[in-house]
Amino acid sequence: MNEISVNVEWATDEAIRIAVSGEIDLANVDTFEAELLGAISNQLADVVVDLREVSYLDSAGLRVLFQLGAQLETLQIGLRLVVPQDSAVRRVVDLSGLEVLATIEPGPQRT
Amino acid sequence: MALDGAAPHDWLRRIESLTDTALSHLGVEELLVELLDRVRELLAVDTAAVLLLDSSAQYLVATAARGIEEEVRQGVRIPVGKGFAGRIAESKQPLILEHVDRVNVLNPILTEKGIRSLLGVPLLSGGEVLGVLHVGSLSTRRFTEADVELLRLASDRVALAAQARQTEAAGAAAGALQRSLLPATLPAVPGVEFATRYVPGGGGEVGGDWYDVFELPSGRICVVVGDVVGRGLEAAATMGRLRTVLRAQALQTDDPAELLQRLDTHIRHFERGVMATVQCAIMTPWHDQLVVSSAGHPPPVVTSPDVPAEVVDLPADLPVGVAARPRRATTLCLPPGHGLFLYTDGLVERRGVSLDVGLRKLCAALRPGPADAVCATVMAQLLGGDQAADDVAVLMLSRPVTDATEPLVLRHHAVPLALRQIRNLARQWLSGVGVTVRVAEEFLIALGEACANVVEHAYGPRGGMISVRLVAEPSVIVAVVRDHGHWRSPRGHNRGRGTVLMHGFVDEVRIEHLVNGTEVTLRKIVSTEEAG
Numbered sequence: 001m002n003e004i005s006v007n008v009e010w011a012t013d014e015a016i017r018i019a020v021s022g023e024i025d026l027a028n029v030d031t032f033e034a035e036l037l038g039a040i041s042n043q044l045a046d047v048v049v050d051l052r053e054v055s056y057l058d059s060a061g062l063r064v065l066f067q068l069g070a071q072l073e074t075l076q077i078g079l080r081l082v083v084p085q086d087s088a089v090r091r092v093v094d095l096s097g098l099e100v101l102a103t104i105e106p107g108p109q110r111t
Numbered sequence: 112m113a114l115d116g117a118a119p120h121d122w123l124r125r126i127e128s129l130t131d132t133a134l135s136h137l138g139v140e141e142l143l144v145e146l147l148d149r150v151r152e153l154l155a156v157d158t159a160a161v162l163l164l165d166s167s168a169q170y171l172v173a174t175a176a177r178g179i180e181e182e183v184r185q186g187v188r189i190p191v192g193k194g195f196a197g198r199i200a201e202s203k204q205p206l207i208l209e210h211v212d213r214v215n216v217l218n219p220i221l222t223e224k225g226i227r228s229l230l231g232v233p234l235l236s237g238g239e240v241l242g243v244l245h246v247g248s249l250s251t252r253r254f255t256e257a258d259v260e261l262l263r264l265a266s267d268r269v270a271l272a273a274q275a276r277q278t279e280a281a282g283a284a285a286g287a288l289q290r291s292l293l294p295a296t297l298p299a300v301p302g303v304e305f306a307t308r309y310v311p312g313g314g315g316e317v318g319g320d321w322y323d324v325f326e327l328p329s330g331r332i333c334v335v336v337g338d339v340v341g342r343g344l345e346a347a348a349t350m351g352r353l354r355t356v357l358r359a360q361a362l363q364t365d366d367p368a369e370l371l372q373r374l375d376t377h378i379r380h381f382e383r384g385v386m387a388t389v390q391c392a393i394m395t396p397w398h399d400q401l402v403v404s405s406a407g408h409p410p411p412v413v414t415s416p417d418v419p420a421e422v423v424d425l426p427a428d429l430p431v432g433v434a435a436r437p438r439r440a441t442t443l444c445l446p447p448g449h450g451l452f453l454y455t456d457g458l459v460e461r462r463g464v465s466l467d468v469g470l471r472k473l474c475a476a477l478r479p480g481p482a483d484a485v486c487a488t489v490m491a492q493l494l495g496g497d498q499a500a501d502d503v504a505v506l507m508l509s510r511p512v513t514d515a516t517e518p519l520v521l522r523h524h525a526v527p528l529a530l531r532q533i534r535n536l537a538r539q540w541l542s543g544v545g546v547t548v549r550v551a552e553e554f555l556i557a558l559g560e561a562c563a564n565v566v567e568h569a570y571g572p573r574g575g576m577i578s579v580r581l582v583a584e585p586s587v588i589v590a591v592v593r594d595h596g597h598w599r600s601p602r603g604h605n606r607g608r609g610t611v612l613m614h615g616f617v618d619e620v621r622i623e624h625l626v627n628g629t630e631v632t633l634r635k636i637v638s639t640e641e642a643g
Contacts (some may be wrong), residue, residue, distance in 0.1 A: 003329075026563050027527035056534065058559045059609040064497070088552035095615040096608055 004028045006035035012035045015046040021053030024061035040068075042075055050082040052107055057089045062096050068100025082107035120598055143175040150265045151177055154258055154328050158226060158247040161234070162189060163273055165244035167295030171243055174273070179247070181220050181578035184498055185490035186310040188483075193217055195229055205232045205263065207254045211247075219487055219625060229248055230254040232262045236455030239522065241311050244269050249360055292351040293504075297324045300332055300394050301519060301536055304446065304509040306482035310491055311502050312342070312457065319387065319504035320455045321347030321354055321616040325361070330532030332396065333361050333370075336408070336453040336506050337389035340430075349385055353378070353431075357391070367404035368392040368440035373511045375406070378432040386432040390453055394508070399446040399534040403441075404438055406431045409459065409466075413443065413452040414485070416512075422470055450509040457501030458493055467494070482509040504558040516544060519581040525566045525574060525594065533562055533579055537590075544583045544639050553616040554588060554635050560609040561592040561631045569629065588635050595628040 004022035011017070018039055024032050042049055049065075051057070065081070072079045079102040083090045093104060147159040162171035171189045173182035192201040194217025208215055208229040213222055216229070224247075231245030244266045297305040297603040305324050311317045319339025327333055335357060339350045340347045352376065360373040370391055378385050390408040394401045403411065404424070407430035414420045428438045432475030445451060452473075459469030476492040477485065485507045494503070519540040523529035534555055558579070565577045578593040613620045619634040 023531065025530045025534075025559065026566060027530055056555070056559070057604070058530075058556065058563060059561065059612055064607050086550075088556065091553065092612060095611060096639060099533070 004032060006032065006039070008039050009050070011039075015048070016040065016044055016046060017048040017050060019050040019053065023056035024054060024064075025058045026060045027055065029064060030058040032061060033067075036064065036068065039094060040072075040077075041075075044077050046078045046080070048080045048082065051089055052082055052084055052087075052091050057092050058073065059096075062092065062098070065093075066096075066099060066101065069098065075100060079103070080105055122421075128599065130250075138220065140175070141267065146269055146272060147175060147177040149611075150244075150262070153262060154230075156230075156252075156405045157249045158224070159245070160247075161242060161244050161269055161273065162187075162200075162224055163234075164191070164200065164240060165295065166290055169296060171200055174242070175206050176429075179224055179226075181222060181224075181491065181496045182218070184310065184494055184496055185220070185487070186308040187218055187220065187487070188308065189217055193356045195221070196231060196245060199231045199233050199245070200240050203233045203235065205230070207259070208612050209251065209253060220491065223491075228252040228254065230258060230262060232259065232266045234266050234273060236270050236274060240276050241270050275526070276534060286501075292347070292354060293321060294323060294325070297429040298332070299328050300326070300396060301521060301537070302484040302510060302513065303332065303394065304511055305334075305506065306485050306486040306509075307504070307506045308492070309502070309504050310490070310499055313498050313500050316342060316502070317344075317347050318342045318457075319350040320351045320457065320502045320504035322453070322504045322506040323354055323357070324357060324506070324636055327361055327365060327393070327530050329365055330528075330535055331365055332394040333367075334392045334394065334451075334453065334506060334508055335389065336449050336455060336504055337387055338455045338504075339385065339387040340409070348458075349382065349387075351384075352382070353387060353389075357389075359474075365393055366440060367393050367402055368428075368438040371404050371428070372438050375429075375431040375435065375438075377431075379435070383457065384432075388430045388456075392419060392451065392453070392508075394445070394629035397539040399444060399510070401443045401445045401451065402440050403443060404428070404440040406438070409452075409454065411472075412452045412474060413445075414452065414468075414477050414479040414509075416448040416479055420452075420474040422474065433543055445508075445510055447510045448512045450477075450482070450485065450507060452477055452489070452505070452507050453484070454505040455501075455503055457499050458489075462500065462502065480509070481511070481564060482507040485509065504521050516583050518583075519579075521579040525577040525596075529577060530559060530562055530566065533577075534559060537579070537581060540581055541588070544588065546588065550635065550637050554590070554633070556633045557613045557616040557620070557633050557635070558590050558592070560613045561633060564609060564631070565592060565594040565596070565629075569594035571596075586637055588637060590631075590633040592633075593628060593632045597628075 007019050009017040009019045069079050081102045081104050083093050083104055085106045149161045155563050160176035160182055161174050163174045165172050169191055173187040174181040189197045191197050211226050211229055226247035228248045228251055230242055234244055236242040262287045307322050319341055321337050325333055325336040339346045356377050357374050360370055366372055388408040389406045392401050392403040404426045405425050407427055410425045411423050412420050413423055426439050429436050459473055512513045521533055575596050580591045582589045617635040621632040623630045
């Protein structure tokens with residue numbers, strides 16, 4: 001009902017790519033967190049979270065990404081976030097200093 | 112007490128006529144009518160009417176009338192505090208209008224009937240207002256102090272009768288059930304206006320017609336009009352159950368076709384033998400869109416600013432309670448200036464007359480406008496002074512044309528789901544104000560953080576409300592987010608980030624701790640090309 005979707009686009013033994021879409025706020029952040037963490041095992045070496053279809057992300061959503069970044073750092077698993085340049089979410093991510101814990105990449109241009 | 116113009120013996124005669132013991136043999140309905148007739152005769156006036164407060168205590172509903180019977184037959188509703196009768200109910204004081212015009216009365220029937228002067232008094236019981244009794248004159252008349260006193264006296268008798276009417280068990284049970292099941296107040300949604308009418312069928316008999324308007328968790332609005340086959344208490348009780356099922360199922364889906372499917376499944380399992388036609392529309396105000404599905408119900412009518420009202424070409428699926436069949440939904444565009452009118456068949460069906468005639472009449476009566484005025488016009492033109500044979504429920508949804516630069520004022524329960532609703536309405540408002548997408552996005556993030564703060568920190572477990580006011584000033588947009596809770600310093604390691612986002616995306620953040628809550632003001636400068 002509170003539209004958000006978290007889909008595993010592909011996964012190998014070493015890497016996983018997860019695509020998220022919708023608006024993330026206080027109301028659905030628990031769903032976001034559970035689905036995101038549920039998709040990631042400790043066997044991986046590389047995690048990509050594609051946020052190109054996320055149109056709104058608030059500080060509650062940022063908290064999940066920060067926690068994920070910190071945990072993956074401990075597990076020595078790389079975290080890459082795909083966030084297009086010049087999007088609202090990109091400005092949120094840039095302001096928050098999330099790049100300390102994750103590699104931020106623009107990904108292919110959306111058309 | 113100055114009884115100018117009334118000789119003492121005359122006064123006594125008048126009192127006697129109102130307390131006549133012969134009256135006690137009458138049933139309540141006849142008693143009200145008889146009392147109104149005597150009031151008309153005594154005061155030498157042309158009309159007399161009783162309006163009673165409905166269960167919400169926010170509206171007066173025309174209940175008995177002489178000389179203006181249309182009031183009752185069209186189900187006239189007057190908000191307390193507005194118009195002639197509404198002001199009397201609010202002030203609990205008599206009111207005289209020597210010159211009636213469209214400004215000082217709300218009910219168009221009064222002006223159309225040619226009533227020149229009005230006198231009204233409150234119906235009181237133990238200091239509480241039950242309703243209003245008013246009389247009218249077709250020629251200009253200066254009502255005297257004695258007239259006021261006499262009407263007051265009559266009002267005591269009428270109040271007793273009205274109370275009896277409300278407690279009269281047998282015939283009133285279905286009516287009471289019907290009244291209690293129809294929503295007493297409709298949700299206030301920015302950019303959408305609702306008005307409704309319900310009129311019982313011949314002999315005051317209620318049936319299974321209903322209307323409903325409610326907000327869904329997603330912030331969408333669900334609008335329903337339905338008609339349970341059958342009459343009387345049983346149909347009214349069934350209607351009440353179906354309405355509740357529909358509301359419960361609406362928490363699970365935003366698709367009206369699926370919603371009706373679920374209602375149908377429920378009926379075929381739990382309510383065998385029940386059949387109903389239902390029209391269900393789910394509106395997304397921030398996208399000007401409305402999705403409608405019909406279970407064998409007469410089609411809705413759309414009003415537009417420039418073209419005549421039109422029956423919507425909507426595929427009608429089976430009524431609910433018949434058989435499992437796929438159901439369809441149709442998307443309509445309903446931008447500001449447009450409206451959608453839903454009704455039950457009692458409005459347009461007349462014995463021996465083709466349904467097309469009724470629909471043509473309905474389209475001709477429908478003009479875009481304030482929802483309540485539209486309902487009043489339709490009831491006047493389609494029912495007029497006739498008693499409807501079947502019961503009638505109607506619901507008008509209007510999208511008023513608002514000045515885009517008007518402030519947006521929102522009030523919600525401070526719960527997480529409110530954040531999305533506030534965002535959606537603010538997003539729509541910002542696009543109307545004409546700022547760039549980038550400015551709007553940044554402003555929404557700061558606003559979202561301010562609102563999330565209220566949801567997370569302002570109130571204890573009892574909860575509370577959040578108010579948001581958006582104002583477009585020359586080259587600045589301002590948001591004021593207000594709560595009435597107690598400030599609690601941010602906790603958790605997430606908090607700093609919300610504040611960083613607020614400061615990062617607007618030019619000024621001001622947080623004021625007031626005695627009764629907190630007010631956060633956000634100001635964002637927009638360049639002059641953007642504002643506008």
